[in-house]
Amino acid sequence: xxxxxxxxxxxxxxxxxxxxxxxxxxxxxxxxxxxxxxxxxxxxxxxxxxxxxxxxxxxxxxxxxxxxxxxxxxxxxxxxxxxxxxxxxxxxxxxxxxxxxxxxxxxxxxxxxxxxxxxxxxxxxxxxxxxxxxxxxxxxxxxxxxxxxxxxxxxxxxxxxxxxxxxxxxxxxxxxxxxxxxxxxxxxxxxxxxxxxxxxxxxxxxxxxxxxxxxxxxxxxxxxxxxxxxxxxxxxxxxxxxxxxxxxxxxxxxxxxxxxxxxxxxxxxxxxxxxxxxxxxxxxxxxxxxxxxxxxxxxxxxxxxxxxxxxxxxxxxxxxxxxxxxxxxxxxxxxxxxxxxxxxxxxxxxxxx
Amino acid sequence: xxxxxxxxxxxxxxxxxxxxxxxxxxxxxxxxxxxxxxxxxxxxxxxxxxxxxxxxxxxxxxxxxxxxxxxxxxxxxxxxxxxxxxxxxxxxxxxxxxxxxxxxxxxxxxxxxxxxxxxxxxxxxxxxxxxxxxxxxxxxxxxxxxxxxxxxxxxxxxxxxxxxxxxxxxxxxxxxxxxxxxxxxxxxxxxxxxxxxxxxxxxxxxxxxxxxxxxxxxxxxxxxxxxxxxxxxxxxxxxxxxxxxxxxxxxxxxxxxxxxxxxxxxxxxxxxxxxxxxxxxxxxxxxxxxxxxxxxxxxxxxxxxxxxxxxxxxxxxxxxxxxxxxxxxxxxxxxxxxxxxxxxxxxxxxxxx
Ligand SMILES: CC(C)[C@H](C(=O)O)[C@@H](O)C(=O)O
Ligand SMILES: CC(C)[C@H](C(=O)O)[C@@H](O)C(=O)O
Numbered sequence: 001x002x003x004x005x006x007x008x009x010x011x012x013x014x015x016x017x018x019x020x021x022x023x024x025x026x027x028x029x030x031x032x033x034x035x036x037x038x039x040x041x042x043x044x045x046x047x048x049x050x051x052x053x054x055x056x057x058x059x060x061x062x063x064x065x066x067x068x069x070x071x072x073x074x075x076x077x078x079x080x081x082x083x084x085x086x087x088x089x090x091x092x093x094x095x096x097x098x099x100x101x102x103x104x105x106x107x108x109x110x111x112x113x114x115x116x117x118x119x120x121x122x123x124x125x126x127x128x129x130x131x132x133x134x135x136x137x138x139x140x141x142x143x144x145x146x147x148x149x150x151x152x153x154x155x156x157x158x159x160x161x162x163x164x165x166x167x168x169x170x171x172x173x174x175x176x177x178x179x180x181x182x183x184x185x186x187x188x189x190x191x192x193x194x195x196x197x198x199x200x201x202x203x204x205x206x207x208x209x210x211x212x213x214x215x216x217x218x219x220x221x222x223x224x225x226x227x228x229x230x231x232x233x234x235x236x237x238x239x240x241x242x243x244x245x246x247x248x249x250x251x252x253x254x255x256x257x258x259x260x261x262x263x264x265x266x267x268x269x270x271x272x273x274x275x276x277x278x279x280x281x282x283x284x285x286x287x288x289x290x291x292x293x294x295x296x297x298x299x300x301x302x303x304x305x306x307x308x309x310x311x312x313x314x315x316x317x318x319x320x321x322x323x324x325x326x327x328x329x330x331x332x333x334x335x336x337x338x339x340x341x342x343x344x345x346x347x348x349x350x351x352x353x
Numbered sequence: 354x355x356x357x358x359x360x361x362x363x364x365x366x367x368x369x370x371x372x373x374x375x376x377x378x379x380x381x382x383x384x385x386x387x388x389x390x391x392x393x394x395x396x397x398x399x400x401x402x403x404x405x406x407x408x409x410x411x412x413x414x415x416x417x418x419x420x421x422x423x424x425x426x427x428x429x430x431x432x433x434x435x436x437x438x439x440x441x442x443x444x445x446x447x448x449x450x451x452x453x454x455x456x457x458x459x460x461x462x463x464x465x466x467x468x469x470x471x472x473x474x475x476x477x478x479x480x481x482x483x484x485x486x487x488x489x490x491x492x493x494x495x496x497x498x499x500x501x502x503x504x505x506x507x508x509x510x511x512x513x514x515x516x517x518x519x520x521x522x523x524x525x526x527x528x529x530x531x532x533x534x535x536x537x538x539x540x541x542x543x544x545x546x547x548x549x550x551x552x553x554x555x556x557x558x559x560x561x562x563x564x565x566x567x568x569x570x571x572x573x574x575x576x577x578x579x580x581x582x583x584x585x586x587x588x589x590x591x592x593x594x595x596x597x598x599x600x601x602x603x604x605x606x607x608x609x610x611x612x613x614x615x616x617x618x619x620x621x622x623x624x625x626x627x628x629x630x631x632x633x634x635x636x637x638x639x640x641x642x643x644x645x646x647x648x649x650x651x652x653x654x655x656x657x658x659x660x661x662x663x664x665x666x667x668x669x670x671x672x673x674x675x676x677x678x679x680x681x682x683x684x685x686x687x688x689x690x691x692x693x694x695x696x697x698x699x700x701x702x703x704x705x706x
Contacts, residue, residue: 051389080542080568090542120478120579141494141510146545153549159496161504187596189433189443190498196506215433219600226473226579226604243540244597247572251579 001034001303004067006268008059008350010044011089012277013287013339014072020289020343021070022316027350028308039066042103044074044089044277053068054092060099068299069100069270072292073277089277096311097137101266103163104170105135105242105272107206108251109229112258114320115329121226128240131232132174133249135242136167137263140193142239160195164200170264171236172204181201181233182213185221185241185339188341197238216246225249226228257288258316259351269302271295285338288326290316293346354387354656358690359419361412364442365630366640366692367425372640373421373696378649380703381661392419396449397427397442397630406443413452415561421652422453422623425645426630435470438604442592442630450490454619456516457523458488458626460566461519462582462602468682471609479605483525484585486602488595489520493546495592512591514545517553524589525557528564534568534586538594548626550591571598572689578602608696609667610641610681613648614657622655624648638691641679642670646699648693668702 005025007276009018022038029036048054054074060159063069074089096102109131111119124244136159144156175182184201186194198215205213216224218241223243224231229252238246244287250256263270273291283329294316301309319325324337325343337345362371382389394412397431401407401691407427415424427442449455462484464472465566472479499522501569520641521537530534537554553570558566569577577584581607582658590598603609609628616623626644636642647669654662672678677690679697690698 059665075542088542094543113611120474122475126475132471140542145508148545148548150552151546152511152513154497155544155546156507156509158507161507189591190447190495191443191508192501192506193508195501197505219596222575222601223604223609226601240540240593241597243572244575244594248575248579248601250574256576327543 001033001305003029003036003068003303004060004066005036005038006069007038008043008071010072010074010277011046012073012075012279012282013061014074014277016283016285016339017273017287017289017292018070019074020339021292023068023343023347024293024312024350025307026194027347028296028300028312031311031350031353032305043092045076047092048087048089052087054087054089055095055099055274058276063068063096063268064098066268067206068302069268070296070299071270071272074244075271075279076278077279079273082241094142096270097263098143100268101138102263103136103265103282104167105263106134106136107133107244107259107261107262108247109133109248109253109259110255111176111253112317112320115254115258117171117254119252121229121252126254129229129253131229132178132234133166133235134171134174134236134290135246136163136238138265140239141161147335157191157240159196161196161200164197165204168201168204168236170210170232172211176208176232180211181235182211185218185233185237185245186211187218187236188215189217193238196238198349209253221247223247224297227275228254234317246274257287257326258294260291260298262298271299282325286327287338287339289339289343293343303306311350311353318349319345354658355373356382356387356421357391357419358389358391359422360391360393360413361396361422362393362426363425363427363630364399364429365426365632365635366380367427367630369425369636369638369646369692370626370640370642370668371425376700377402377646377665377703378423379644380700381649381653381665384703384706385658385661396445398432399427400445401440401442403497405440407440408448408452416453416621419621421655422621423649423652424623424625424639426626426628426675428630428632430632447495447664449623450616451496453621453623453665454625455489455616456489456491456616456618458599458616460486460488460489460599460602460612462606462612463488463608464606465608465670465673468607468611471608471682472605474582477584479607482582482606484582484602485531485587486595486599487520487527487587487589488599489516489591491618492516493592502563509545510544510593512549514549514553517533517550518557521554521557521589523589525561525564525643529561532586533564535564536574536585536588537566537568538571538590538598539568540550540571541568543572546591579605599627610679611643611647613651614646615651625653636694639680640692641681642692642696643673646696664703664706667704668699671702672698
């Protein structure tokens with residue numbers, strides 16, 4: 001196979017972890033006889049600084065001409081506390097999602113045995129939790145009509161049947177390949193948009209008789225995820241609720257720095273770590289590259305390269321078992337490994353296999 | 354003092370726990386030489402069944418003519434999975450909030466030492482957590498313009514400066530009386546409504562130089578609350594985010610069945626347990642009455658009756674220490690106590706003091 005990869009390192013620690021992702025990608029492709037070419041694009045604050053646009057047309061074009069996007073992170077505190085900023089790095093992310101039609105954000109929540117002690121939850125509650133959050137990513141309040149003046153402001157949480165159908169389809173397909181349990185999260189007791197979601201889901205349910213579908217209010221889901229995370233297999237929800245719940249989910253595993261995600265839809269899929277740009281750590285070579293590296297595994301699996309994905313996962317597990325890990329995991333105890341140490345170790349592991 | 358209390362038992366376990374709240378209220382008033390009169394009203398499913406309206410005008414009038422409302426819970430599964438239901442019990446709650454102008458929902462999150470083992474969080478993380486979530490309750494998406502047909506639907510998340518100002522005022526007042534740390538939760542990197550919140554907060558911050566104000570995105574807050582709940586002192590946020598975060602907060606303490614809340618604003622304040630109507634337990638005399646009883650403590654404290662509130666809290670702690678508790682707490686181990694057993698024990702404690 002030949003792969004054209006658009007690499008978007010973005011802001012903060014993005015460039016550092018991006019390098020590790022690319023190195024692992026090259027190693028795995030070489031090992032399995034694939035060829036890969038990379039082209040780099042700007043996004044986020046770095047793109048604002050260079051061309052005044054957080055997702056410039058050249059980056060869009062680059063993405064469209066590629067088979068997949070390897071993305072890192074955007075965000076810069078310079079923009080955060082300035083309510084009057086006209087452009088923001090995050091708009092680059094939103095523009096990318098919208099312009100590539102990335103309506104499905106897929107976030108596996110997995111626990112790693114050797115990291116369970118990092119979870120804020122009791123081990124007996126979280127051990128074995130293994131679910132997927134599917135967040136609708138191009139609709140809802142983030143993209144609905146907005147208005148803002150000095151005295152009032154609003155956002156519109158808008159969904160069409162088509163938008164709801166296609167994301168539920170993705171969710172049912174995942175459920176069919178997993179434990180056949182889908183939880184549709186909404187607030188149908190209050191929101192009109194949620195009632196549309198529930199109506200469409202109740203219709204679609206009949207097409208998947210093997211799948212157990214249940215419906216849960218978002219406030220209840222936020223509780224259940226902490227009280228009993230093993231309850232979930234596949235969870236699907238709209239954009240804003242998904243933003244909150246996927247982040248809540250990521251933290252319970254104790255493996256936040258290790259969780260990748262995929263965003264798929266109408267055009268080129270994007271693979272990225274779920275953590276942000278961590279501006280405070282920029283340039284320090286201390287950020288954990290594993291989420292970026294595991295997003296390469298998701299990328300390979302997307303193209304049905306299962307053995308490739310499996311080898312990356314094996315290498316990641318081996319590095320953890322060997323204690324070759326960044327300070328977020330080792331807690332500054334024992335030998336210290338940098339971002340590039342960990343990446344290099346994994347590349348070696350793959351090469352030597 | 355003479356108090357006129359509107360009692361709204363509502364649905365499910367509401368009536369059972371309401372009785373206990375009223376008994377405790379009577380005991381405490383007698384002890385401290387206050388007089389109290391009760392009048393009962395319907396709300397929720399029971400009101401739909403009786404008069405076709407989940408918050409009928411007579412109930413509104415009753416509330417307006419009272420000094421405080423002692424509310425229990427609404428909700429009935431008959432309405433939940435029917436996306437076409439025209440009236441819903443929850444609309445009663447929303448109507449009550451709107452018509453009484455209850456814009457501030459105040460939810461203390463407290464841990465009880467003897468219940469820490471019930472928390473899904475590790476004790477070393479949650480022990481000592483003690484914060485207040487303040488949720489805006491009459492604005493935002495719940496009340497904004499809505500539309501729904503077979504092909505699309507929307508809700509509008511609308512806020513005015515005035516709505517934001519008054520709830521932030523409440524939050525700052527709480528912060529001043531506590532550890533002087535306010536966290537304003539929003540999604541200002543994406544939502545116009547959030548930017549209005551942040552703008553207003555940044556202006557108001559200057560009036561409270563003693564208070565440390567920080568700003569946190571809602572996804573981040575959902576994580577932080579689990580990773581480090583002791584970080585928070587007072588947290589304030591808009592209606593929908595507050596719905597999710599207050600419920601998340603309630604579960605981390607392990608004391609969900611014990612948490613009361615107050616909703617205050619332009620007219621009569623309402624005091625209620627945070628848990629719902631638990632329809633499955635209706636009539637079984639097993640529901641925990643402590644949240645309802647502690648909402649009586651909040652009620653007394655609202656009227657500056659601190660000793661009264663303190664005695665109720667003391668009685669509740671004593672009942673827990675004595676193991677006089679419902680199955681949600683005892684875990685079906687040891688002697689079993691019913692809803693009414695626990696209520697009666699607390700009344701006795703107060704009488705004998
Ligand atoms: C940066 C922000 C716009 C973004 C979002 O909320 O979608 C981020 O929080 C995420 O979850 O990817
Ligand atoms: C029943 C529902 C409308 C209500 C809400 O979301 O406001 C409830 O969840 C609550 O938090 O009091």
